[in-house]
Amino acid sequence: MNRAAVPIVIFGTGYRARTIWDLLCWCFAEQYEVVAYFDDFRKVGESGPGGAPIQGTFQDGIVWAAEKKCAALIASGTRQSHVRSQLLRQLQQAGVEIPALVPAVAHVSPSAKMGAGSVLMPGVYVGANARIGPLCCAYGGVVIEHDCTLGENVLLGPGAKVAGLCTLEDGVFLGTGALVLPGRRVGRSTLVGAGAVVTRDLPPAVVAVGSPARVRRRIRPDDEVPYFTPPGDTP
Secondary structure, eight states, X not given: OOTTSEEEEEEOOSHHHHHHHHHHHXXXXXTEEEEEEEOTTSOTXXXXXXXXXXXXXXXXXXXXXXXXXXXXXXXXXXXXXXXXXXXXXXXXXXTOOOOOBOOTTSEEOTTOEEOTTOEEOTTOEEOTTOEEOTTOEEOTTXXXXXXXXXXXXXXXXXXXXXXXXXXXXXXOEEOTTOEEOTTOEEOTTOEEOTTOEEOSOBOSSEEEETTTTEEEEEOOTTSSSOOOOOTTOOO
């Protein structure tokens, strides 16, 4: 182990964990070293991405990381967003560091704020006074312009663009190449389809597609967003 590197553990071993492991190797090899994984669905002793061992369940990992003074990243899937948020709170309460991963090859304004466990891929642009919430993930080519606010667990697909003064509430997913025009608000757990153009505010918990984006249906439990039923609504 590189003595200068901070030991870090990853919660989850699926596609998002593979992406984060690759990013750590690519842009943070001198800063962090993955020493263990934790996963509720795989056996102790199996290997996670890159070969580090699985040491137990998510709850085991909270204790393990606190005792061994490791940093942690949460890489469970989108459909486990409620688990991701719960893990974030528990790790923070245990005093575990949860860094934001902002590579040098992303372009981030010094006035922007990054939430715990958020991840930016190379080539992302974040403008002045943007606020990126915890556990957000932005893939290559994403643009988040000035004075935007992103809630918790927001996922931005490759090439998605959010113009200035927009708000994306918790759990929003923008598909590849989606565009949100200035000042628009996208409601909690709404999925915006690939290439859609959001020209007006969108309500929570819907799927919107097209240009201009129009609501096609309510979200379902198998959609790639956190599933919830707004107050006063029926599933």
